[in-house]
Amino acid sequence: AQSVTQLDSQVPVFEEAPVELRCNYSSSVSVYLFWYVQYPNQGLQLLLKYLSGSTLVKGINGFEAEFNKSQTSFHLRKPSVHISDTAEYFCAVIPGGRGGTSYGKLTFGQGTILTVHP
Amino acid sequence: NAGVMQNPRHLVRRRGQEARLRCSPMKGHSHVYWYRQLPEEGLKFMVYLQKENIIDESGMPKERFSAEFPKEGPSILRIQQVVRGDSAAYFCASSPMGAPKNIQYFGAGTRLSVL
Numbered sequence: 001a002q003s004v005t006q007l008d009s010q011v012p013v014f015e016e017a018p019v020e021l022r023c024n025y026s027s028s029v030s031v032y033l034f035w036y037v038q039y040p041n042q043g044l045q046l047l048l049k050y051l052s053g054s055t056l057v058k059g060i061n062g063f064e065a066e067f068n069k070s071q072t073s074f075h076l077r078k079p080s081v082h083i084s085d086t087a088e089y090f091c092a093v094i095p096g097g098r099g100g101t102s103y104g105k106l107t108f109g110q111g112t113i114l115t116v117h118p
Numbered sequence: 119n120a121g122v123m124q125n126p127r128h129l130v131r132r133r134g135q136e137a138r139l140r141c142s143p144m145k146g147h148s149h150v151y152w153y154r155q156l157p158e159e160g161l162k163f164m165v166y167l168q169k170e171n172i173i174d175e176s177g178m179p180k181e182r183f184s185a186e187f188p189k190e191g192p193s194i195l196r197i198q199q200v201v202r203g204d205s206a207a208y209f210c211a212s213s214p215m216g217a218p219k220n221i222q223y224f225g226a227g228t229r230l231s232v233l
Contacts, residue, residue: 042226042227043227044209044211046221090160104149105166105174105176106161107163108160109160111160
């Protein structure tokens with residue numbers, strides 16, 4: 001089974017400041033990792049994903065994340081945020097293998113609400 | 119290219135009624151996933167379906183909930199005899215082939231309110 005912990009439920013930040021949203025996971029098998037963003041009353045949009053290869057992945061809207069296997073972390077960063085980045089961000093994992101039937105199941109963290117102030 | 123379409127966007131039911139939530143996957147996608155987002159909680163997996171098959175229903179409540187993805191038409195999540203605790207946002211996602219590498223694309227959700 002997998003679990004995901006997002007360490008901050010809310011992160012307030014001023015416009016143009018850098019931001020880091022933290023995500024730690026636990027799994028007995030290898031996993032793929034994702035960050036999704038949810039704007040108010042909308043569905044989830046994929047920001048970025050780590051499947052394999054370089055541990056630093058770049059996504060849309062200037063976001064990037066670094067996979068750290070030893071620390072089982074996948075923190076999301078942006079060097080300079082904009083008002084439009086205000087949203088809820090979800091970290092998620094999925095089992096990397098195809099054994100069993102759970103390979104379709106995304107496990108999400110509780111979400112981090114990012115609020116960007118002018 | 120239309121995304122994942124869910125309808126209705128908002129659904130109000132009284133206790134004891136049935137709720138039917140529809141999900142049309144993206145064109146070319148044959149795998150559908152349902153998730154539930156309860157107030158103050160993250161998204162929880164419910165069920166994973168392929169055309170005419172349930173692949174994984176480990177997240178479905180044992181009673182009152184069912185899901186199908188017929189050969190033709192949308193996927194349906196059905197909740198019988200709804201209770202107030204069923205009030206939540208229900209999200210559908212689809213992928214072109216099976217997970218895990220295939221990205222799940224999400225719809226805008228159906229927000230169910232049970233009075």
